[in-house]
Amino acid sequence: MNTLEVRNLRKVYPAFTLQDVSFTVPAGSVTGLVGRNGAGKSTTLKSLLGLVHPDGGEVRFCGMDTAENEKAFKEAIGVVLGGIDFYPKKKLKTITAVTKKFYVNWDEEAYRRYMALFALDEQKRVDQLSNGMRVKYLIALALSHHARLLILDEPTSGLDPVSRDELVQLFKTLVADGQRSVLFSTHITSDLEKCADAIVYIKEGKVYQAASMQEFMSTNADKGATLEDIIVAIERRAWDERAFI
Amino acid sequence: MSALLYKQFRLVCHPMTWVFVCFGVMLLIPAYPYTVAFFYVTLGLFFSFMQGREQxxxxxxxxxxxxxxxxxxxxxxxxxxxxxAALVIAVPFAAIGAKINPHGGNPVGLDCNFALFAAALLIFAVFNAAFLPAFYRTGYKVGISYLKAMIPTAVVMLLCEALPHFPALLWLNDTTAAGNLKQLPLLLGALAIYFAALPLTARVAARRYEKVDL
Known part of the structure; x- marks a missing residue:
């Protein structure tokens, strides 16, 4: 069963077009959204979250149309937008007190458990947390309302290798029960190699390839042995060194 | 809705908003354009919207x-x-102000009476109607939206303060019980306009915000 189905998602900007992006996120999987800067990863995530108005396409979450069931969809997901710090001068305690009022399924016991697991102190302000701890706090919030799908936009950017590894392990643990899924965009391909079950590769606003990790690696084996080598080989352009002299 | 309001007060509201809410104390200043006390309330709202954007x-x-x-x-x-809240807090100060100067002698403009509160309601109604739809056109341009809202708000303020200078409208400055009774229809009318304008303002602002790509 697919947790998320994206069909022919299209968004037209004056200088960029997201063209007929289609992919699925199976239940119990970690799906990596990759592509170079400006390829359309964030636009894809924003379009499927309804933060921008798609010009076409359809997004279904557990079979239901997300545009028609916006509230139910957002009740069932957790979103972490990398690089965005909400309310930096507020204590985690205050943000939690507000956030939990929005979720019918809020589980205070689970929240306490995740806060303890991630060693998060509620009395701290957001700007007193490291980048890794901020991401973990947002994940703790998402898990405390039993989100079935975590959508993360570059959550591991700017994190040290140990914190990144912790998050990657966390993603694998989260999806292990087969109920929850993770969709995350990243430039750090080594993270995906460790945990992704599937890859959605976006190039110039189009899906270049959407496949299982194994299939992606085998079909692109001629381009390189690692995900990074493959991406570099796909994206490499003709280079005129004289142009820089 | 209650959760959103709770968020607004716990996470978005700037402390200066509450400071300006208490500016009804300015009604104790002798010979002063008292509508300015209510103008500061709009400045407090500006602070909160800016805080919301920055956070x-x-x-x-x-x-x-x-x-x-x-x-x-x-x-x-x-x-x-x-x-x-600003209007309610201003009531005791208006009462004290009227006691201090019971014959309605504010040489600047409106005195502490029902007509002043009617003017305050109109000022707030115009401010909301101009500021909120302007802000929600983008969801982030707070400064320019506030400036745009200030033009009609200032016009209403000036107009209200100018009215008691016309001899025929001197009764607008009366702070006696009889004077307030005469001004009561103005206050009730302003209340009706204020509360009728709120849902219309919200509807226009929401319609604009629906079109915004975040």
């Missing part, structure tokens, strides 16, 4: 399980609560 409240709210239009309705309700 990425728009993005946070967009990810919550609420409709986009509900965030606009909550923001409108927040403005209304702040404005009504």
């Amino acid at each position: 990425r409240d728009t993005d946070f709210s967009a990810l919550l399980p609420v409709r986009k239009q509900d965030t606009v309705i909550a923001a409108t309700a927040f403005c209304a609560i702040v404005e009504c």
